[in-house]
Amino acid sequence: MPAGFTVDDFYYLLPEILLTGGALLVLVVDILLPRREWAALGMTLFTLTLTGAAVIGFTGVDTTISAGLLAIDGFATFFKTVVIVSALLTVLMSPSYLRVEAVRPGEYYFLILCATLGMLFMASGVDLITLFIGLETMAVSFYILAGYLKPNQRSNEASVKYFLLGAFSLGILLYGMSLLYGETGTTTLAGIAEALAGGERSLTLALALILLVAGMGFKIAAVPFHMWAPDVYEGAPTPVTAYLSVGSKAASFAMILRIFIEGLPGLVADWQVLFWALAAVTMTVGNIAALTQSNIKRMLAYSSIAHAGYILIGVVAATERGVAAAMVYLWVYIFMQLGAFAVVAMLRRKDVIGDELKDLSGLYLRKPLAAVAMLIFMLSLGGIPPTAGFMGKLWLFSAAIESGLVWLAVIFVVNSVISLYYYYRVVVFMWLKDEIAGSEIAVSPAMATALVIAVVGSLLFGVYPQVLFDHAQVAADMFGSAVSSTAALQ
């Protein structure tokens, strides 16, 4: 046991420990028990629920553990909850999909849990090395998950592409981190912030900043680092795509907010410019590319690129409101994005791949409730009240206006309108076209549960978002000191 670890550390690591234990048990259960499919599913859900309960148990705690490597604070708790809820929804939409694809579920659930573990560390890490290891744990799990459909060429391609580009981007990120370490002599974010508090600049620092932005840009699929996303999203198994686009994105944003707002407040003016450009380009390119897609998964991939651009507005604002806005948006994003992917996963049948827009034709006639659900997800993604997506957008708008980012807000407005056009194409196919193709659509109880949770989430937080706003504000308030010091520098 390394020096500096105490019993307290293990107490506060309870969620992570539970999750690791559960993940290992899933593997064991999968091998030992006779009805392994259900046993593995049950074990996974149980583990996630338990972990979630442990995370929520630490609400209100604000401390640093493991010799300053991890923070257990409102911010971490919020993001851990986001990650676990998205993992739960992903797992719920998986069994029927895996059955149609005829793949063994055991390792699948194990890998989902491993990725979740990595994300938990990304949410609470306050040290570059911890953050990097969390990211790596998550990324490696996703490389395998993306290629989980072994006989499927597209899935293999997705895996290889994701692995190559992912490894490359991790290298860039690590390079940036090492330069930062070289400049400041420490890897803890608090130490880095302190070392740079004097406001000194250097070429190395500038390079480090650019490399960090680029490395993280890959993870959130920001333009121009987004090239991998559409292919990977299209090829990976649908639930994996869903998790990749929500869980991985949320954890990466947690990491971005930590590194830049907590670690680099002294350089705020510099990274603000970079993120401003990144946000504007990302949302515009994402939306315009999404317009012409006929494959839903690709369309949702580009739409998720655009959403990353929106959330970046919260980062650019670099205020408490901005951080809270990013958090609110990521929370509501879980329900709408995962819900949309759940419907796509539902369309997968023996004879239909179900990821083309035309596969949605006449969905209203076959599964009216699913069509209503999908309508709600599309409205929410488009930010139309009374859905949760609107409340998310409202926060981002207000963060932008409060920080005087009027032009970015206007670009955001134009993009929201463009995006509605392609969300409405989905609606048109579901509701206004009558041709029906392929066999009956079956909805498993697990899938139904996932859809119900997603619909309730998408509506509840649109009509009564108070609880969510409170949590996000409390969590963002801890950036108060960092933010006010940035304001002073500006």
Next chain:
Amino acid sequence: MSNDSSLLSLILFTPLVGALVLLFVPKRQEDAIRWIANVTVAIGFLVSLPLWFRYDSANPDFQFVERLPWIPSIGAEYFLGVDGFSVLLILLTTLMGVIAVLSSWTAIQMRVKEYYIFLLLLQTGMIGAFVSLDFLLFFLFWEVMLVPMYFLIGIWGSDNRLYSAIKFFLFTLVGSVIMLLGILAVYFYSHEVTGVYTFDVTQFHQLDIPFNMQWWIFLAFFLGFAVKVPMFPFHTWLPDAHTDAPTAGSVILAAVLLKMGTYGFIRFSLPILPEATVAFVPLVAGLSIVGIVYGALVAMAQRDWKRLVAYSSVSHMGMVMLGMFALTPVGITGSIVQQLNHGISTGALFLIVGIVYERRHTRLISEYGGLSKVMPVYAAVFLIMTMSSIGLPTLNGFIGEILILQGVFVVQKTWAFFAASGIVLGAAYMLWLYQRTMFGTVTNPKNENLPDLTMREFVTFVPLLLLAVWIGLYPKPFLDRLETSVDKVMMRVNSDYTPRFAAVLDTEPGEGAGTRAAAVIEAPVRGGGR
């Protein structure tokens, strides 16, 4: 009165409850669905009637106020209340809801259940926008309306429905999202001044926003509202949406949805941004005049009956905007009255087109002719509504137009001239339309055996006919209800204005009241504008 305390919520949620009930009715029981929808809107209208009788015209405050916390962390509230403007528009909405639902009985044969659900949701959205005094709540309802309307056009519309539906949606959306930015700007400014985060419109009405900021916010609001009105050159979605919408959709669109834009101006732009309003008068008046003349000329050239009525809306709404931006009490009053009139007469004209469309499935004017011989009752109704639309004295249109002209004339005689020319052109295209469709001999054999109005169809017109005559002969009850509300707006946009009602001076709650009253009383001494 204690039972007034939740009257607005009752009016607001009655259609929503009906929609929820319909969700649980099996979709094959179409007649049951029709009955439930009709009963719902009828109840909706009945519960809104107390607004007419119990609204106190002498009291300039917002009435029937309901206030509950909604999202305390950002200061948004469930805050409802009405003044003279909204009372009349809400009554128009609930009445047109009854008519629209009743008129759909035989016209809608496909996907009946969803049709009525969407229509009822739309009803809740529209009422919600009129009763909200919280800007965020208003925006929520404002946007909620888009979705059901999109589906009404997209599913039950005619040939070009997909194009028209998305065009309607995107046009309105662009404007309203930009408006949201403006709302947030006011929100943050209000916080800067008062230290409290709130979306309370009555608070916003007391802000003195710096002119430069007002100018930009006005522009943002303007884009949102002008698209909805629609003002030239933002009107291009309207002919398409109207033409392709089902009859009830067109009726609602013309009678109520367009009023959202003008209501937005009078409720938000004018009182929150008074100085910018004055600065924008030339632009708005100019666009209104172009709209009046252009809309009328284009209407004259239409071969499609419904499109003609749609373009006449552009012209009439230009008139409404011109009256409002005369910024005189008479002009503003006329503008509101004309909004009601437009709702009544244009709503009726769309019903009239819908009735022959349902029988013949064509809207081309050339397909008709001599209908007065085969459908005499229909022709009579059409004639009255035509006269109402072109402003014949003793009918409602005349009252609105004369007030607007009077209000405009004292400000700019040339504007009044153009507005009057719009009326002349209006008479031309409407009478020509009437002549081509109703008079002469029946040239098209398909028209020879058209049945006249059924009882149900006739019933849909009765309230509109009665209202047209009522407002035409005795508009006082309507004008009375508007007086104090008009005074309040006038006091904001013109500090020299002396309200006709002393009570208006004490309306603003809190600290603002004293200073505001003092400012108004001193105003003549200080002279000059704001």
